[in-house]
Amino acid sequence: MRQTVVRLAKSYTPMIKFVGARHPVVQHTGGAGAHACALDGIAPGSSQCLPAAEYLSKLKPFEVVSYKVKNTPKKGVSETDKRRLTFTDRALHENEVASVLDLPKRFRVRPLEDPEIDVINAGGAR
Template sequence: MRQTAIRLAKSYTPMIKFVGARHPVIHHTGGAGAHACALDGVAPGSSQCLPAAEYLKKLQPFEVVSYKVKSTPKRGISGTDKRGYTYTDRALQENEVASVLSLPKRFRVRPLEDPEIDVINAGGAL
């Protein structure tokens, strides 16, 4: 009976074997830096950064713009079509809408319900 107890008392060894050395832990000091895609290294909260409210004031409403195609002969070996587009103002035709909010209900984005919002805020774990 003692031999069984000694066998069961063995330390646990994981079956997964990791290859290579441990990765170093990098401790960042200071505040947030500029995003890799930011122009001219603009950091969040800097004087060059535009607040969201100011940015949203400058947005233009969605507008349908029609265009008329001037066809020209194809040029080059690649066969790409070189066309110049001239924009013209015209009335909306059948099955065209001026805004996403004018779409039929079945094509609109469904609003989030309270249980869905709770799951999102919990990080997907409920």
């Protein structure tokens, strides 16, 4: 018998060492509760919760808006005036675009290709 085979034929020992005891398994009592970041403890499916279709129907399309700080003739611009912004309609300057679709090709997000989509759908494994 070869010595190297005997030396390598020992039992498998995992390289990962877990510190501490096992964590307890928490049993949930069922029913979805309010999210920790929800305002006023609104629970999913409650009467205060808007359905997604209703919420999305109220959204306005994205629009580039330019603002200008309203100046007071007295002592320049105060802190409260900085918060009050008024809309000023103006033409776009050089190197400004009104939409992401107007960007040059090198700055646009490139579309996914079929091999990339297949890898994503496979969960990242090939």
